[in-house]
Amino acid sequence: MALFTKRDVKIVKQNKVIIMGRRDQNGLWLMPILPMSVKQANGILRLKKTRKELANYHLAPLGSSTKSTLFQAIYQGYLTRFPGLTTNLIYKHLSSTIATVLGH
Numbered sequence: 001m002a003l004f005t006k007r008d009v010k011i012v013k014q015n016k017v018i019i020m021g022r023r024d025q026n027g028l029w030l031m032p033i034l035p036m037s038v039k040q041a042n043g044i045l046r047l048k049k050t051r052k053e054l055a056n057y058h059l060a061p062l063g064s065s066t067k068s069t070l071f072q073a074i075y076q077g078y079l080t081r082f083p084g085l086t087t088n089l090i091y092k093h094l095s096s097t098i099a100t101v102l103g104h
Contacts, residue, residue: 001013002081004029006023007022007023008020008021008022008023009021009022009023009029009031011031019031019032050093051089051092051093052093052094052095054084054085054089054093055085055089055090055093055094055095056093056094056095058079058082058084058085059094062079067090067091067094070085070087070090070094071087071090071091074086074087074090075087
C-alpha cells in the first residue's frame with residue numbers, strides 16, 4: 001500500500017514501512033528502489049483532467065487494453081489502485097487508440 005502526503009510517500013507491506021520517498025518540486029514522487037541505487041520510481045496523477053483524459057491516462061500503463069478486458073479487470077477487483085477508474089468511465093469516455101486497434 002502507498003501512503004501519500006503533501007511532502008512524502010511511504011510504501012507499506014504487512015504494516016511495516018519498506019520504502020520512504022519524498023515529493024520533488026516538479027510534483028513527482030522520488031523513491032529509492034534499492035540501497036545505494038540511483039534508480040527511482042515516479043508517478044503523478046493530475047486531478048484536473050476531463051473524464052476522457054482520465055480514461056485515456058489510465059489506458060496507457062495497462063497496455064492499451066480493450067474495453068472488455070478493462071471491464072473484466074475492474075469487476076474482478078484488479079484495478080482498485082487506479083483513482084477514478086470505473087466501468088462507467090471506460091464505457092462513456094475511453095477512446096479507441098491505434099495501439100489498441102493494432103494490438104487486438
